[in-house]
Amino acid sequence: MAIATEKNIYDRQYLQKLREEITAFVDANVKPNVKINDVDGFFPRESINALGKAGWNSILFDESLKGLDLGYTGFVIVTEEIAKADASTGLVYAMHIAASEKIYIYGTEDQKKRWLLPVRDEGKITTFAISEKATGGHVWYNLSRAIQDGDEYILNFEKSFTTSGGEADFYVAQTGTANTTEPSAQSYFIVAGQQEGIIAKPWKALGVRGNQSGPLVFKNIRVHKRDLLDATPEDIYQNSAAIIGLNAVWLGVAQAALDAAIDHVKKTENKGFHNSLADHQILRVKLAEVAIRIKSSRAWLLDIARHLDELKEAGKPLTEATHEINELKVQVTELADFAARTAMDVAGGYGYHVSIFEKLYRDARGGIPMAPSNNIALDQIGKGLVGLPIELWEKGK
Numbered sequence: 001m002a003i004a005t006e007k008n009i010y011d012r013q014y015l016q017k018l019r020e021e022i023t024a025f026v027d028a029n030v031k032p033n034v035k036i037n038d039v040d041g042f043f044p045r046e047s048i049n050a051l052g053k054a055g056w057n058s059i060l061f062d063e064s065l066k067g068l069d070l071g072y073t074g075f076v077i078v079t080e081e082i083a084k085a086d087a088s089t090g091l092v093y094a095m096h097i098a099a100s101e102k103i104y105i106y107g108t109e110d111q112k113k114r115w116l117l118p119v120r121d122e123g124k125i126t127t128f129a130i131s132e133k134a135t136g137g138h139v140w141y142n143l144s145r146a147i148q149d150g151d152e153y154i155l156n157f158e159k160s161f162t163t164s165g166g167e168a169d170f171y172v173a174q175t176g177t178a179n180t181t182e183p184s185a186q187s188y189f190i191v192a193g194q195q196e197g198i199i200a201k202p203w204k205a206l207g208v209r210g211n212q213s214g215p216l217v218f219k220n221i222r223v224h225k226r227d228l229l230d231a232t233p234e235d236i237y238q239n240s241a242a243i244i245g246l247n248a249v250w251l252g253v254a255q256a257a258l259d260a261a262i263d264h265v266k267k268t269e270n271k272g273f274h275n276s277l278a279d280h281q282i283l284r285v286k287l288a289e290v291a292i293r294i295k296s297s298r299a300w301l302l303d304i305a306r307h308l309d310e311l312k313e314a315g316k317p318l319t320e321a322t323h324e325i326n327e328l329k330v331q332v333t334e335l336a337d338f339a340a341r342t343a344m345d346v347a348g349g350y351g352y353h354v355s356i357f358e359k360l361y362r363d364a365r366g367g368i369p370m371a372p373s374n375n376i377a378l379d380q381i382g383k384g385l386v387g388l389p390i391e392l393w394e395k396g397k
Contacts, residue, residue, distance in 0.1 A: 009073040009305075015073070019081060022056070025050075025051075026081050026082055029051070030082060030089055031085045033046050034086040037086065037088060037089070043164070043210055043211075044086065044210050048092055051093060052119065052120070052125065056093075057123075060075060060100070060241065061119075061120075071305070071308075072241070072244060072305040072312075073309055076245070076301055077248075077302075079245050079249055079252065080255070080298075080301075083251075083256075084252040084253075084255050084259070087208050087364075087366070088208045088211040091163055091246070092167075093245075094249050095164060095245070096125045099126040099128045099171070100126050102229065103115055107229060107230075110226065111227065125164065125168055127164040127168045127171060128162070128163070128173075128242070129159045129165070129173040129174070129216055129218075130173070130174040131162075132158070132159060132160055133158070137372065138392075140186070140392055141186075141392065142175050145177070151224060152222045152223065153189065156219060156220060157218050158216070158218075159173075159218075161213045162216040164211065164213075165216040166216065168193045170191060170192050172191075172229065173190075174186055174233075175189070186233040189229065191218070191227070197218060197220050199219065200212065200216050200217075202214055207363040207365055207366050208362075208363050243325045243329055243372075244328075250332045250336040250367040251297055251332050251336070253336040253340065253360060254297075254335045254338075254339035254340075256360055257336070257339040257360045261287060261342065261347065261357075264357075265280075266278045286345065290338065290342050290343075293335050293339075297332050301328060304321055304328060308321055326372060326377045327381055330374050332367075333367030341361065343357050344361050
């Protein structure tokens with residue numbers, strides 16, 4: 001693939017060319033697989049493989065890792081367009097980019113070559129394995145703990161939600177650091193996915209049925225110390241690609257809902273009154289409100305992505321954008337839910353059938369509880385506003 005215009009994250013023509021290129025790719029390689037993946041809960045392997053072969057799964061990597069090097073701005077545009085076609089595929093894609101980004105930023109040269117080169121060469125994908133039932137939505141806080149055995153670590157835990165669980169070729173897995181009881185001491189291991197002791201439990205959900213975010217068990221998994229990632233909990237939690245990628249997913253869902261609603265009201269005629277649903281002012285007003293909110297959220301998303309690109313270029317911590325990314329997460333997930341409800345509303349009785357509107361409504365609900373859940377994110381945002389500290393781990397233990 002090749003972007004037709006010179007790379008410039010502030011140039012509308014460049015961004016539009018990028019959007020057009022990924023849209024054409026998605027139309028040909030993702031959309032044909034969506035219905036069966038949703039109905040039967042299949043993992044979108046065919047779509048993800050196509051994305052990998054074309055280089056999109058290496059979007060953040062530089063040329064040394066055969067990447068496209070399109071930065072965070074390119075990443076959010078690509079993710080939004082994938083999610084417009086299918087939220088499940090968008091989530092799998094976003095979490096792959098997020099987990100691989102951590103290896104790209106914090107990994108050794110050996111780790112990057114062994115784990116990231118196969119993303120382009122062999123179509124390998126990765127994901128995070130972090131959250132645990134015992135600590136719920138506080139995903140950065142694991143009570144499980146690694147055990148050191150010479151040059152190896154033994155991992156035993158169950159993760160409550162792992163996108164691509166059982167399907168990823170390797171995981172960036174979090175657990176408590178070995179040889180200490182300090183709650184804030186958390187370690188990150190790169191773990192090969194196809195091992196006998198890794199057991200994925202079934203994923204049965206209201207929406208995003210194809211992303212396989214079920215529980216994931218690691219039973220006596222051994223990892224060599226060369227695959228211990230040199231990253232702190234703050235490095236992972238104060239993330240960049242993970243949440244901004246998810247923000248792009250839910251923006252894509254919102255846009256898909258608006259597109260479906262516009263198409264429906266334009267083509268649905270009431271022959272008795274010789275007009276279409278589009279002739280009703282109340283429906284046009286509803287659509288306009290969704291459109292305005294989408295455009296404002298997209299502008300914010302692109303602005304944050306550009307900021308991340310600039311921080312990376314300047315060698316500054318990406319954590320400077322964390323709070324704003326979390327603020328946008330709340331806005332855009334509520335927007336996806338609002339857009340899906342509005343689309344179902346303007347479609348009337350047809351919207352209640354098993355259809356694109358019903359699918360989008362189910363999918364859109366998934367963003368609100370996804371970590372950081374909106375309740376947790378709002379509390380953290382509020383604490384920041386009034387100058388209170390965000391306590392990430394239990395004190396006094």
